Amino acid sequence: GAGVSQSPSNKVTEKGKDVELRCDPISGHTALYWYRQSLGQGLEFLIYFQGNSAPDKSGLPSDRFSAERTGGSVSTLTIQRTQQEDSAVYLCASSLGRNNEKLFFGSGTQLSVL
Amino acid sequence: DQQVKQNSPSLSVQEGRISILNCDYTNSMFDYFLWYKKYPAEGPTFLISISSIKDKNEDGRFTVFLNKSAKHLSLHIVPSQPGDSAVYFCAASRYSGGGADGLTFGKGTHLIIQP
Numbered sequence: 001g002a003g004v005s006q007s008p009s010n011k012v013t014e015k016g017k018d019v020e021l022r023c024d025p026i027s028g029h030t031a032l033y034w035y036r037q038s039l040g041q042g043l044e045f046l047i048y049f050q051g052n053s054a055p056d057k058s059g060l061p062s063d064r065f066s067a068e069r070t071g072g073s074v075s076t077l078t079i080q081r082t083q084q085e086d087s088a089v090y091l092c093a094s095s096l097g098r099n100n101e102k103l104f105f106g107s108g109t110q111l112s113v114l
Numbered sequence: 115d116q117q118v119k120q121n122s123p124s125l126s127v128q129e130g131r132i133s134i135l136n137c138d139y140t141n142s143m144f145d146y147f148l149w150y151k152k153y154p155a156e157g158p159t160f161l162i163s164i165s166s167i168k169d170k171n172e173d174g175r176f177t178v179f180l181n182k183s184a185k186h187l188s189l190h191i192v193p194s195q196p197g198d199s200a201v202y203f204c205a206a207s208r209y210s211g212g213g214a215d216g217l218t219f220g221k222g223t224h225l226i227i228q229p
Contacts, residue, residue, distance in 0.1 A: 043205075044219075091158075101146070101217060102163070104160075105156075106157050107155060107156050
């Protein structure tokens with residue numbers, strides 16, 4: 001596609017439920033990143049993929065968070081048993097390669113956990 | 115411990131004047147710096163970057179200055195236009211090509227351009 005696409009754009013869920021966020025990167029971009037922006041905070045790095053591989057998962061806030069990428073393209077970020085502190089904008093970005101810091105971001109998913 | 119600090123949450127500038135957004139960092143290992151711009155309900159977009167081998171990089175109305183000894187960089191926008199109203203994020207990395215997973219972002223400065 002022309003840009004990075006994320007869905008849904010908004011998600012309201014109840015505490016304890018699982019949610020799945022989707023990211024469709026720019027075609028041909030091998031590197032894909034997930035960030036989180038909580039209210040009044042900067043962008044917090046969560047995880048990146050080079051192809052389908054995620055070499056470093058240490059940025060994930062807890063074991064309730066997981067991510068996968070298939071076919072070197074679409075990625076999903078799953079949050080199990082959501083908590084109120086998970087409420088944030090979840091941003092996906094892609095770049096031509098891992099060694100390129102010029103990221104192209106999607107519009108994000110606004111997650112609200114009630 | 116915040117390694118990249120943008121101490122002004124917001125900044126208001128009159129249209130046509132110069133906007134100066136500041137960013138300070140504490141990690142002396144940072145060697146490559148970027149600015150991103152974000153409109154409401156959109157993702158950030160890359161604006162301009164600078165490597166530590168330079169002290170200035172210019173792209174049209176946008177200039178970034180780097181003072182390594184002071185661990186300080188600034189983004190100058192001149193002349194400021196209404197479309198420049200957005201949140202600006204400063205980001206730092208240990209080296210160019212180190213991967214965006216190594217980027218540390220500041221909290222952002224909301225620039226408001228007044229007519």
